[in-house]
Amino acid sequence: MLAGCGREDISVYSVPKEAPHSHAPSLPSGHPDIHSMALARPELKWERLPEGWEAEPAGGMRVASFKVTDPENRSADIAVIPLPAGGSDLELVNLWRGEVQLPPVGADAVEKEASPVEIGGSSGRLFEMSGKGTGGAADQPTRILVALVEREGLNWFFKMKGDDSLVSEQKPAFLAFLRSVSFASAASAVATAHGGTSAGGAHAHNNGRPHWSVPAGWEEVPGGQFLIAKFNIRGEDDAQAAVNVSTSAGDGGGWAANVNRWRQQLGLAPADGAELNRLTTFIDVQGGKANVVDLSGKDMRTGQASRSIGVMVQQPGQAWFYRLVGDAAVVEKQKEAFTQFVRTVDYSHAH
Numbered sequence: 241m242l243a244g245c246g247r248e249d250i251s252v253y254s255v256p257k258e259a260p261h262s263h264a265p266s267l268p269s270g271h272p273d274i275h276s277m278a279l280a281r282p283e284l285k286w287e288r289l290p291e292g293w294e295a296e297p298a299g300g301m302r303v304a305s306f307k308v309t310d311p312e313n314r315s316a317d318i319a320v321i322p323l324p325a326g327g328s329d330l331e332l333v334n335l336w337r338g339e340v341q342l343p344p345v346g347a348d349a350v351e352k353e354a355s356p357v358e359i360g361g362s363s364g365r366l367f368e369m370s371g372k373g374t375g376g377a378a379d380q381p382t383r384i385l386v387a388l389v390e391r392e393g394l395n396w397f398f399k400m401k402g403d404d405s406l407v408s409e410q411k412p413a414f415l416a417f418l419r420s421v422s423f424a425s426a427a428s429a430v431a432t433a434h435g436g437t438s439a440g441g442a443h444a445h446n447n448g449r450p451h452w453s454v455p456a457g458w459e460e461v462p463g464g465q466f467l468i469a470k471f472n473i474r475g476e477d478d479a480q481a482a483v484n485v486s487t488s489a490g491d492g493g494g495w496a497a498n499v500n501r502w503r504q505q506l507g508l509a510p511a512d513g514a515e516l517n518r519l520t521t522f523i524d525v526q527g528g529k530a531n532v533v534d535l536s537g538k539d540m541r542t543g544q545a546s547r548s549i550g551v552m553v554q555q556p557g558q559a560w561f562y563r564l565v566g567d568a569a570v571v572e573k574q575k576e577a578f579t580q581f582v583r584t585v586d587y588s589h590a591h
Contacts, residue, residue, distance in 0.1 A: 283303075283423070284304055284421055284423060285422045286417065286420050286421045286422075289306065289417070290308075290413035290417055292308045292309075292310070293306045293307070293308050293413070294307050294308070301321050301322075301323070302320060303320050304319075304320040305317075314406040315402050315403060316400055317402055318399070318414070319397075319399045320396070320397070320398050321397045322397075323394065323397065324394065329350050333345065336369060336384055337371075339374060339384060340370060340371030340374075340382050340383070340384055341374065342371045354366065354367055355368075357415065357418060358418065359387055359389040359396070359398070360389070360421040362389050364387050364388055364418070365387070365388050365389075366387045366415075367384075367386045367387075367388070368411075369384050370384070380403070381403070381404035382401065382403070383401070383402070383404040383407035383408060384399065384407070385399070385400040385401075385407060386399045387399075387414075387418050391423055392423075393463065450560070450586055451586040451588070452581060452585045454471065454581070455580070458483065458577075459471060459472045459473070463484070463485075467484050468486055468487055470482060471483040473570055473574055475567055475570035476569070479566075480566050480567060480570060481564060481565060481566025481567055481570040481574060482564075483562065483564050484563045484565070485561070485562055486560075487561065488558070488559050488561070489558060491554065492559035492561060495516075495552055496511075496513075498552060499511060499519070499520075499533050499535075502533070503535060505540055506535055506537025506538060506540070507540050519533050520532065521533075523579060523582065524583060525582060525583055525585070526585065526586060526587055527587070530552060530553040531552045532549065532550070532551050534547070534549050535547065535549075535550070536548075536568065545568055546567070547565070547566070547567075547568040547571040548563060548565040549564045549575060550562070550564075553582065560585075562578070562581075
């Protein structure tokens with residue numbers, strides 16, 4: 241439930257952990273898996289609600305939910321949903337267009353669909369589309385407003401959907417609400433969740449993080465909401481790659497699920513059991529062997545050629561994931577350093 245949602249007060253909402261039996265909404269194929277959403281709880285604040293907006297229980301992946309209804313019984317639903325950054329803008333836009341019975345558009349039309357918008361002091365994008373509703377609102381004139389902004393590894397979606405004329409009338413209030421929101425920094429939440437803090441330098445030896453030696457040329461940057469650590473690597477002609485480090489309880493969903501998620505992000509078809517066995521190699525790490533997969537494809541967000549080397553290290557009760565991804569030439573040049581980095585990680589200080 242929303243806490244302190246009086247219109248004159250600043251309201252704060254924290255994402256609750258999903259119950260085991262709850263069903264998460266479908267995500268575009270490029271999105272990372274959301275088992276790590278429980279690592280920290282994103283918070284959204286706002287100064288006041290627009291006139292006529294009523295707070296509703298926020299279930300599923302919503303961190304906030306509102307409804308507006310007028311005397312003519314026209315209504316609209318407002319949802320605020322944070323998701324791990326990633327995925328295809330084209331896929332998202334066509335998903336929303338399908339909700340109002342509009343035909344899909346091509347990649348060239350996506351940017352034409354967007355207009356700039358201010359969201360909590362940051363520059364975001366606004367998509368607007370109208371058509372006919374589906375389901376209980378079948379064939380009723382329906383309009384959708386979706387504002388999107390990326391912050392600290394999260395895509396924040398603010399979506400208003402409802403009666404076409406009412407949503408049009410509420411657009412100024414929707415835009416005012418977007419300007420009024422503020423976001424709690426994810427860094428402290430991640431540090432608390434993992435019992436440590438962000439750190440740089442050649443040796444990372446923080447409470448809750450493994451002990452590792454960072455190769456020369458790797459620049460540690462804020463990892464965002466769902467990463468233990470992130471390193472950027474620059475190559476020639478502004479080519480770049482990144483190393484992402486994350487962890488999850490148990491087996492993190494399993495090797496096959498993670499490999500196929502990485503394959504989807506590179507525009508590759510899922511691998512079956514036989515193909516997965518062929519692709520998987522192994523390296524020695526602390527306590528045993530680690531699974532490795534080397535993939536080449538196309539970054540679904542940028543359309544550029546990309547290569548990814550992913551590693552899964554299983555420790556007691558916990559899985560660690562390392563991924564070197566980006567420009568193929570940079571990945572090739574950094575492959576040995578990356579492999580050595582993973583081999584020498586000391587997990588005795590991680591918990």
